[in-house]
Amino acid sequence: MYIPSYKEEPFEWYKSMRTQRIVREGNSVHVFKYNDVVTVLSNHNVFSSQFRDLLGDDIKNELDSRAAPSILILDPPRHTELRGLVSSAFTPRKIESYDNYIRELAAKMIENIIEKGRCDLVSEISYPLPIMVISNMLGVPEKDLKKFKEWSDALATSLGRGPDLRTQREMSEYFLNMIDRNSNEDNLISRLSNVSIDDKKLTDQEITGFSILLLVAGNETTTNLITNALIELSNHPDIYKELVDNNKIAGDIVEETLRFRSPVQSTRRYAKYDYQINGFNIYKNDFIFLYLGSANRDEEIFKDPDNFNPFRENKRHIAFGNGIHFCLGAPLARLESRIVLEEFAKRIESFSIERLNPDDRIDSDIMYGYKRAIINVKKINQ
Numbered sequence: 205m206y207i208p209s210y211k212e213e214p215f216e217w218y219k220s221m222r223t224q225r226i227v228r229e230g231n232s233v234h235v236f237k238y239n240d241v242v243t244v245l246s247n248h249n250v251f252s253s254q255f256r257d258l259l260g261d262d263i264k265n266e267l268d269s270r271a272a273p274s275i276l277i278l279d280p281p282r283h284t285e286l287r288g289l290v291s292s293a294f295t296p297r298k299i300e301s302y303d304n305y306i307r308e309l310a311a312k313m314i315e316n317i318i319e320k321g322r323c324d325l326v327s328e329i330s331y332p333l334p335i336m337v338i339s340n341m342l343g344v345p346e347k348d349l350k351k352f353k354e355w356s357d358a359l360a361t362s363l364g365r366g367p368d369l370r371t372q373r374e375m376s377e378y379f380l381n382m383i384d385r386n387s388n389e390d391n392l393i394s395r396l397s398n399v400s401i402d403d404k405k406l407t408d409q410e411i412t413g414f415s416i417l418l419l420v421a422g423n424e425t426t427t428n429l430i431t432n433a434l435i436e437l438s439n440h441p442d443i444y445k446e447l448v449d450n451n452k453i454a455g456d457i458v459e460e461t462l463r464f465r466s467p468v469q470s471t472r473r474y475a476k477y478d479y480q481i482n483g484f485n486i487y488k489n490d491f492i493f494l495y496l497g498s499a500n501r502d503e504e505i506f507k508d509p510d511n512f513n514p515f516r517e518n519k520r521h522i523a524f525g526n527g528i529h530f531c532l533g534a535p536l537a538r539l540e541s542r543i544v545l546e547e548f549a550k551r552i553e554s555f556s557i558e559r560l561n562p563d564d565r566i567d568s569d570i571m572y573g574y575k576r577a578i579i580n581v582k583k584i585n586q
């Protein structure tokens with residue numbers, strides 16, 4: 205089966221694959237339709253996320269000695285226990301308390317963009333903002349931010365291509381050193397050190413595993429959401445004008461960007477048992493590739509799916525997944541990108557993004573976005 209490289213737009217390919225619904229190649233099964241993707245994601249008893257069970261003992265031991273497997277790659281019952289613990293330190297209310305901090309950061313970055321007039325949107329705001337927010341939440345000092353960016357890049361590139369052991373090792377050591385059970389600072393690492401359910405606490409390795417997951421799952425994804433939203437607004441100056449007049453539509457623009465240019469294009473499971481999806485046979489140990497980016501353009505679910513329309517009624521995209529692994533960071537990603545759009549529209553009358561090259565696409569088989577996007581802005585005259 206032909207699979208487009210990460211440098212190509214996948215959407216025409218998805219459209220033709222949706223006519224075949226599900227395609228098998230050896231023991232790999234590729235799923236393209238919305239309802240089929242949801243069926244797999246919501247059926248965690250059959251479709252497992254626990255891929256490490258398939259790794260050799262050597263690699264497993266090497267990985268586990270420092271950072272315990274994160275919730276993203278665990279099945280119940282361990283997933284349920286751990287998710288319960290980490291969610292209590294990561295509630296939507298806690299996230300909302302970062303509103304002012306994020307707004308100030310975004311405002312400062314946008315003022316810089318205005319001063320420059322023409323610059324790279326990604327390096328000026330989409331990239332640094334999420335990493336600064338999550339580092340601040342975790343309690344990482346500013347002097348270590350550069351190291352963090354390098355790690356988060358390396359991990360995003362390795363996603364779907366096997367574990368990057370060197371980076372994992374460096375990050376695990378860093379986080380293990382940060383854990384201080386006696387600290388009374390109010391940051392995520394201290395909160396994670398102290399949360400308990402039925403007297404059960406997270407181990408050092410679990411805190412480390414979760415902190416690494418936050419970096420991997422939270423940075424590159426939100427970066428791409430911010431960039432992708434501004435790219436779409438540059439393609440639709442009429443919608444941008446509406447945003448300038450009424451910043452209450454920022455949330456709708458974020459949701460439509462999630463559907464239309466999903467930052468995470470695909471995810472995976474493996475089958476623990478034989479099963480049928482809509483009459484299609486799945487066999488034990490099959491690898492299942494789930495194309496969220498295709499599901500979000502499914503013409504049977506979304507009217508006129510190739511049209512970017514923030515005002516559509518159906519907003520049930522699955523860009524954050526579905527079922528027990530639904531993205532824990534969704535409220536944070538939504539908040540950050542909404543604030544960027546609001547602060548941007550307060551200050552910038554109009555803008556354009558220069559032609560994007562396939563070489564500027566991020567180097568990942570799973571994530572969708574750009575490494576750079578040159579923007580030209582015109583400030584609002586007060």
Ligand code: HEM
Nearest residue numbers: 275276421422425426429467471524525529531532533537
């Ligand atoms: C636009 C931004 C984001 C997108 C599109 C996104 C997407 C996703 C998706 C699709 C999943 C489910 C994967 C699966 O089922 O295989 C997921 C899980 C997860 N995400 Fe996000 N994510 C984003 C931002 C964030 C942020 C900002 C954080 C935290 C700082 C975060 C933390 C997590 C965690 C912890 C999980 C695992 C949940 C579990 O396994 O129970 N994500 N995300």
